[in-house]
Amino acid sequence: MRTEKFKKFATFVLEPIAFGLLALLFILPTITVMNLQPITKALNNINVLGVGNKAELKVNIVGGTHQIFSQEKIDEVDGQYTYKTILTRRESDRYSKPIIEIINNKAQETIVEIYGGTQLPTGSDITMIISDQVYRLQAPNGDVTSHKITLIPGQKYIIFLAVETFSDVQFEEDFQLNIKELSF
Amino acid sequence: MSKILKRALKNTIIPAITMIAGKSLGVFVVSAIYGFSLQIGNDINGIFSTQIYFQDREVTQFVNSISDLIMLLSLAVPTMYLIIKTAIFQSASNNPKTIVKVAEFNMLKWITKDDTSFLKIFIWCAFLWIASALVIRNGIQNDTYSWIAILAGGISFITGLGALKTFEVETNKVYPDSKKYY
Numbered sequence: 001m002r003t004e005k006f007k008k009f010a011t012f013v014l015e016p017i018a019f020g021l022l023a024l025l026f027i028l029p030t031i032t033v034m035n036l037q038p039i040t041k042a043l044n045n046i047n048v049l050g051v052g053n054k055a056e057l058k059v060n061i062v063g064g065t066h067q068i069f070s071q072e073k074i075d076e077v078d079g080q081y082t083y084k085t086i087l088t089r090r091e092s093d094r095y096s097k098p099i100i101e102i103i104n105n106k107a108q109e110t111i112v113e114i115y116g117g118t119q120l121p122t123g124s125d126i127t128m129i130i131s132d133q134v135y136r137l138q139a140p141n142g143d144v145t146s147h148k149i150t151l152i153p154g155q156k157y158i159i160f161l162a163v164e165t166f167s168d169v170q171f172e173e174d175f176q177l178n179i180k181e182l183s184f
Numbered sequence: 185m186s187k188i189l190k191r192a193l194k195n196t197i198i199p200a201i202t203m204i205a206g207k208s209l210g211v212f213v214v215s216a217i218y219g220f221s222l223q224i225g226n227d228i229n230g231i232f233s234t235q236i237y238f239q240d241r242e243v244t245q246f247v248n249s250i251s252d253l254i255m256l257l258s259l260a261v262p263t264m265y266l267i268i269k270t271a272i273f274q275s276a277s278n279n280p281k282t283i284v285k286v287a288e289f290n291m292l293k294w295i296t297k298d299d300t301s302f303l304k305i306f307i308w309c310a311f312l313w314i315a316s317a318l319v320i321r322n323g324i325q326n327d328t329y330s331w332i333a334i335l336a337g338g339i340s341f342i343t344g345l346g347a348l349k350t351f352e353v354e355t356n357k358v359y360p361d362s363k364k365y366y
Binding site: 071 | 186189190192193196197200203204207208211222234235236237238239240241243244247248251255310311314315318322325327
């Protein structure tokens, strides 16, 4: 009698765990395969005398998966970098993600101009965060602001993209961020 | 715990491992064969934050395409095998001509034991559909060659039809076709 009760109890407890495990056996390989997808990024230059970096500005995509920021891409044409992503449908909230890392391998300070936004104003407040400093890229009315950021030599900067909306957005938006090194 | 759940758990492990192994082996083997330098980074925080980097866009697309193809084939081949095996087994039990043909091709082993269930085929198909969905998504995003995405679509469609046919066979075992008896 006791054994039967224990069996019933074990079934009662084990069945939901087994269902969860079964779901995990489908979810984990899917996420793993998504993360195993290679992305393009400038690798460290290694010379024969050891590890060395060229004296230049390096702009790399951070990558990874995010529920709102999808299909991230970065292209470089004549020293100007263009980061593109799709902002998917979302509920009213604030979303952020590290998108780009900039490394100043030069011996002197460098100034970069950063600007970007969506093609159509969607009422979203789009900002970027660099070293805990918030810079507004696009106001909810669609106005785009350009920012000049001074980069200290040998310093690595991670740019976070933040999107805040006060009402649900029911469509996808193409977002583009331009990064240009200013020459003197 | 129900028997079907136990069997489902047991049957899910191998395709799950095959899917991951196909993709990861594809990335590393292709990189090793062609001598592409890859870097493994962990720039973002959280679980599953490891990323594989290549320097050129073309190399990334090539490695991703081949690894997608290897993953797809590593899932498609066993799924097709299970479906064909079940179809031949079923056909052999109804049609003596099939037995003769199977004997000609020296495939009698295929029809001596029915160890393939619909559940097993469905689980393999589910993994193949997930893999195909990922490949098609990559194809749309231009991260994989479009012909691989089309191939993935075709394979998942064919295996879908095969799974449906197997389902019909299984349901006929439970609810036999009444026309046969009149």
